[in-house]
Amino acid sequence: MNIREAIRERHSVRQYKAEPISQEHREKLADLISEVNSESGLHIQIIYDEPACLDSVLARFSKFRNAENYIAIVGDKSLSDLHERAGYFGEKIVIAAQMMGLNTCWIGGSFSRRKCEAAIGEGEKLVCIIAIGYGLNEGFKHRSKPFAKLCNIPEEEMPVWFKAGMIAAMMAPTALNMQEFFVELQGEEALITTEGGSMAHIDLGIVKYNFEAASGHKCI
Ligand SMILES: Cc1cc2nc3c(=O)[nH]c(=O)nc-3n(C[C@H](O)[C@H](O)[C@H](O)COP(=O)(O)O)c2cc1C
Numbered sequence: 362m363n364i365r366e367a368i369r370e371r372h373s374v375r376q377y378k379a380e381p382i383s384q385e386h387r388e389k390l391a392d393l394i395s396e397v398n399s400e401s402g403l404h405i406q407i408i409y410d411e412p413a414c415l416d417s418v419l420a421r422f423s424k425f426r427n428a429e430n431y432i433a434i435v436g437d438k439s440l441s442d443l444h445e446r447a448g449y450f451g452e453k454i455v456i457a458a459q460m461m462g463l464n465t466c467w468i469g470g471s472f473s474r475r476k477c478e479a480a481i482g483e484g485e486k487l488v489c490i491i492a493i494g495y496g497l498n499e500g501f502k503h504r505s506k507p508f509a510k511l512c513n514i515p516e517e518e519m520p521v522w523f524k525a526g527m528i529a530a531m532m533a534p535t536a537l538n539m540q541e542f543f544v545e546l547q548g549e550e551a552l553i554t555t556e557g558g559s560m561a562h563i564d565l566g567i568v569k570y571n572f573e574a575a576s577g578h579k580c581i
Contacts, residue, residue, distance in 0.1 A: 374498065375492070376426040377492070394407055401446055402440075417476070445569075448564060449569055452570040464495065469563065505532070512543065522577060541556070
């Protein structure tokens with residue numbers, strides 16, 4: 362599975378098999394997370410076999426089942442782009458996990474922050490978590506806003522790379538599927554912005570990662 366396929370096949374999965382993540386996958390995830398932490402300066406951690414964080418009333422209301430593993434996205438509170446950075450590098454892990462045959466779900470609200478087992482240092486913040494495991498299903502394709510609401514050029518005028526980036530951006534997970542982002546073509550680059558709050562800034566990082574991975578062009 363290549364990156365574009367992984368972006369297309371990824372959907373939020375909230376019900377998991379009661380099957381621990383294999384040793385082989387744990388080793389790959391440890392290498393991946395340590396690489397992403399060095400690149401991003403974040404303090405991302407993975408927690409296995411701990412059901413409490415996703416066993417709250419809120420989590421059950423959101424239909425989480427057997428969600429016993431999660432990735433905690435933790436970073437320095439003083440970073441001005443902490444939320445966007447969390448989104449960008451978290452999505453890098455999500456897409457790599459999809460390529461390994463694992464399923465995920467970004468979670469900003471429906472989990473217990475108190476029961477999260479991540480180590481959160483002085484001056485750090487737990488931005489959100491990502492559930493991870495072997496899905497009971499592959500999730501469902503979300504509805505997307507049309508191109509015209511998400512970018513400034515008509516589909517027929519898009520360069521090939523830009524269209525590939527847009528399609529991947531439209532497939533990106535966003536909180537409540539709000540898709541509060543806007544993409545503008547500026548020369549050979551794409552400018553992606555949002556006017557939303559902190560959750561929309563996590564989404565912005567996620568969307569930028571998808572756009573760059575599928576188009577091969579850096580976003581500004
Ligand atoms: C930043 C962020 C926060 C999210 N928080 C939650 C959450 O608290 N509970 C939940 O069930 N889903 C949550 N989601 C998942 C979204 O509802 C989901 O990504 C969106 O509906 C699109 O569906 P898809 O991921 O299947 O493409 C979150 C997604 C993102 C990106």
